[in-house]
Amino acid sequence: xxxADDTEGGHPLHDAPVAPTDVGLIDGLVTTRAIRRYxxxxxxxxxxxxxxxxxxxxxxxxxxxxxxxxxxxxxxxADAVKQLIARGARAIWDAKFTQDGYASGSGxxxxxxxxxxxxxxxxxxxxxxxxxVLVLPCLNRYRAPDPSEGSNVYPACQNLLLAARAYxxxxxxxxxxxxxxxxxxxxxxxxxxxxIAATITLGRPAGGHGPVRRRPLxxxxxxxxxxxxxxxxxxxxxxxxxxxxxxxxxx
Amino acid sequence: xxxADDTEGGHPLHDAPVAPTDVGLIDGLVTTRAIRRYxxxxxxxxxxxxxxxxxxxxxxxxxxxxxxxxxxxxxxxADAVKQLIARGARAIWDAKFTQDGYASGSGxxxxxxxxxxxxxxxxxxxxxxxxxVLVLPCLNRYRAPDPSEGSNVYPACQNLLLAARAYxxxxxxxxxxxxxxxxxxxxxxxxxxxxIAATITLGRPAGGHGPVRRRPLxxxxxxxxxxxxxxxxxxxxxxxxxxxxxxxxxx
Numbered sequence: 001x002x003x004a005d006d007t008e009g010g011h012p013l014h015d016a017p018v019a020p021t022d023v024g025l026i027d028g029l030v031t032t033r034a035i036r037r038y039x040x041x042x043x044x045x046x047x048x049x050x051x052x053x054x055x056x057x058x059x060x061x062x063x064x065x066x067x068x069x070x071x072x073x074x075x076x077x078a079d080a081v082k083q084l085i086a087r088g089a090r091a092i093w094d095a096k097f098t099q100d101g102y103a104s105g106s107g108x109x110x111x112x113x114x115x116x117x118x119x120x121x122x123x124x125x126x127x128x129x130x131x132x133v134l135v136l137p138c139l140n141r142y143r144a145p146d147p148s149e150g151s152n153v154y155p156a157c158q159n160l161l162l163a164a165r166a167y168x169x170x171x172x173x174x175x176x177x178x179x180x181x182x183x184x185x186x187x188x189x190x191x192x193x194x195x196i197a198a199t200i201t202l203g204r205p206a207g208g209h210g211p212v213r214r215r216p217l218x219x220x221x222x223x224x225x226x227x228x229x230x231x232x233x234x235x236x237x238x239x240x241x242x243x244x245x246x247x248x249x250x251x
Numbered sequence: 252x253x254x255a256d257d258t259e260g261g262h263p264l265h266d267a268p269v270a271p272t273d274v275g276l277i278d279g280l281v282t283t284r285a286i287r288r289y290x291x292x293x294x295x296x297x298x299x300x301x302x303x304x305x306x307x308x309x310x311x312x313x314x315x316x317x318x319x320x321x322x323x324x325x326x327x328x329a330d331a332v333k334q335l336i337a338r339g340a341r342a343i344w345d346a347k348f349t350q351d352g353y354a355s356g357s358g359x360x361x362x363x364x365x366x367x368x369x370x371x372x373x374x375x376x377x378x379x380x381x382x383x384v385l386v387l388p389c390l391n392r393y394r395a396p397d398p399s400e401g402s403n404v405y406p407a408c409q410n411l412l413l414a415a416r417a418y419x420x421x422x423x424x425x426x427x428x429x430x431x432x433x434x435x436x437x438x439x440x441x442x443x444x445x446x447i448a449a450t451i452t453l454g455r456p457a458g459g460h461g462p463v464r465r466r467p468l469x470x471x472x473x474x475x476x477x478x479x480x481x482x483x484x485x486x487x488x489x490x491x492x493x494x495x496x497x498x499x500x501x502x
Contacts, residue, residue, distance in 0.1 A: 011485040018277060018487050025279035025417040026272055029305040029410050045483035052472045052484060054280040057463045058409060059424065063493065065466055071474045071481055078475060139398075147390075148426060150401015151449060155409035155424075157402070158309060159280050162413075166276040173310065173406075175399060188477055198402060212308045215316055221303045223322045224329060226439055230322055232296035233303060234262040236269050242314065 018050045021166045028162050033212055035170025036124035038203025042073070042132055047167050051202075054163035058156035067153040067197075069160070070136040070188070078134070084187065085199055086128040088179030093125045128176070131201035135160070136177065141193045153197045164202050171202035213242035269301045272417045279413050284463055286421025287375035289454025293324070293383055298418050302453075305414035309407035318404040318448075320411075321387040321439070329385070331438065336450055337379040339430030344376045379427070382452035386411070387428065392444045404448045415453050422453035464493035 043051075052069060060066060072078035097103070097118065106112040110119075137160070139153045157173055164171050177184055177199045184196065214220070217239075218229030235241075294302075303320060311317060323329035348354070348369065357363040361370075388411070390404045408424055415422050428435055428450045435447065465471070468490075469480030486492075 011482070013483055013485045013487070015488060018281060020275060021277055023276040024271060025274040025276045025413060026269060026301070026305060028276035028279075029414055029417075030269060030308045032308070032310075034310055048481070049468070049483045049485065049487075050277070052481075053468060053487065054277060056465055056468060056471045057281045057283070059283075059285055059412070061426070063464070065471065067471065069472045070477060071472065073474070075475065145398045147396045147398060147400050147446065148429075148448065149398050151405050151408070151424060151426070154402050154405035155412075158406035158409040161310070161406075162276060163280055166280075173402060175312070175402070178399075190477055194477075195398065197399065213314070214307055217300070217304060217307060220307045220316065220318065221320045221322065223324070224326065226321060226441055226445075230299070230303075231262075232264055232300045234265045234300065236264070236300075236304065237266060 013046060013049050016046060016049075018053055019046065019167070023166045028165055031212065032162055032165045033170070034172040035203070035205045036120055036172050036201075037206035038130075038132055038201070039206050040130070040132065041204040043169060043202065043204075047169070048133070051160060051163040051167065051169075054166075055156050055160035058159040060152040060156075064142070064152070066140040066142060067156045068138045068140060068194070069156075070138060072134040072136075073132065079129070080187065081136075081184070082129040082131070082134050084180050084184055085134065085176050086125070089125045089128045089174070089176040091179045092176055093121055097121075124172075128201070132203040133171075133201065135171075135200040135202065136188075137197045137200065138190070139195050139197045140191075141195060145195075150197065157198055157200065160200065160202075168204065169202055170205045171200050174199045174201075211240040213240045215243070216241060264297060264300050267297060267300075269304055270297065270418075274417045279416055282463065283413055283416045284421070285423040286454070286456045287371055287423050287452075288457035289381075289383055289452070290457050291381070291383065292455040294420060294453065294455075298420070299384070302411060302414040302418065302420075305417075306407050306411035309410040311403040311406070315393070315403065317391040317393060318407045319389045319391060319445070320407075321389060323385040323387075324383065330380070332387075332435070333380040333382070333385050335431050335435055335438065336385065336427050337376070340376045340379045340425070340427040342430045343427055344372055348372075375423075379452070383454040384422075384452065386422075386451040386453065387439075388448045388451065389441070390446050390448045391442075392446060396446075401448065408449055408451065411451065411453075419455065420453055421456045422451050425450045425452075462491040464491045466494070467492060 072081050102118040107114040137153055137157050161171050177196050217233040217235045221230050221233040222228050223230035323332050353369040358365040360366055388404055388408050412422050428447050468484040468486045472481050472484040473479050474481035
């Protein structure tokens with residue numbers, strides 16, 4: 001048990017409860033979208049506190065809490081980190097644009113979902129360094145790297161995105177740091193056992209939220225046998241569907 | 252775009268909207284605990300549908316949706332899977348009990364948090380096969396194994412646990428399948444490219460919810476520099492703290 005007075009005395013937020021909102025839990029879960037266009041509005045510090053408090057309530061194995069969140073807003077160091085990752089974002093998106101054929105097939109029609117996604121990504125990458133908040137969720141490793149170690153950090157990332165939504169903000173999780181990881185680790189002087197798990201940007205959405213599109217539920221939820229849709233795995237009315245994944249390259 | 256009528260016609264749940272609940276998003280994020288004791292109540296099929304609908308609205312890279320949920324409730328096949336993983340649970344918990352010294356130090360005092368956690372785990376493992384719902388979240392790999400691939404399945408797992416909480420149920424994510432993974436893969440005839448990401452049990456909590464305990468926020472949220480607590484990372488009033496991780500072995 002930690003004596004809170006030893007670590008946190010004096011700051012006014014210590015007396016401020018986490019602010020409730022009128023977004024319901026189920027509503028938040030089913031309507032939180034990736035938000036890639038932001039106004040230039042800053043997030044108030046109480047909102048940041050509340051969002052990260054909610055994020056860090058996520059579970060981890062044996063409650064070890066090996067997740068850490070490194071936050072960048074403004075100032076020379078934040079700008080340097082944002083600009084470095086913006087270069088990674090540009091490289092990754094340019095490669096993906098070509099590889100996934102965003103300019104071909106239906107991508108040639110500016111009104112197609114494919115072309116609209118490309119325009120959104122182009123704008124996101126172009127203005128990446130101007131995102132109000134950049135977050136690097138990190139993981140303090142205590143075992144050898146393993147695909148399941150993400151169970152100790154990505155639930156907290158999801159809580160972060162959901163909490164942002166609760167307060168009228170939004171964000172998206174990317175892997176843009178991967179392209180510049182060595183430079184980034186050197187700039188941040190990260191401990192060897194700490195790995196960067198994601199790059200998340202947050203801000204006030206410039207546009208509106210909209211429906212989340214997924215495969216039909218029966219393709220995602222099986223019962224008893226691999227590939228056998230659960231009998232009850234039927235989508236509710238007005239569900240919006242999409243095939244999985246990025247556009248395929250036109251033949 | 253998929254024509255829903257082709258895949259889902261006729262089932263009454265297709266006409267049932269996802270049920271709202273009175274749990275708020277922020278409240279759900281900050282109060283959802285690991286639930287390891289269940290009544291023997293079954294989950295109604297609409298609740299299952301709503302929980303898994305919410306789970307599958309979680310994001311994934313390029314919206315590929317490589318997550319799949321394999322659900323087991325009752326019947327010979329479900330029982331076989333539950334009993335197999337129960338053996339894994341027993342082996343993993345027994346090893347952890349010894350390794351982490353649950354019987355020594357404060358663990359010798361039955362009223363200590365350490366001894367109470369050991370009792371909860373003992374009961375959980377002992378009655379594992381009787382959990383109302385067992386879920387194996389899986390990941391269809393499309394790249395080589397990598398620690399960050401969990402970003403495509405653990406957000407959906409967290410949505411699952413949060414959605415269960417919204418409807419008055421609860422659960423916990425474990426890695427108990429790892430001990431029996433080869434037998435389990437054979438029993439389920441999983442495709443080679445599919446990996447089991449976790450083992451989750453769900454049910455109606457036998458006890459109540461309670462406060463989530465974490466490290467002080469300033470130990471988890473940094474700004475600008477690694478290890479430098481964000482100025483606004485101060486816990487709200489009445490936060491319950493705990494040191495990280497399992498008990499250390501008494502010297």
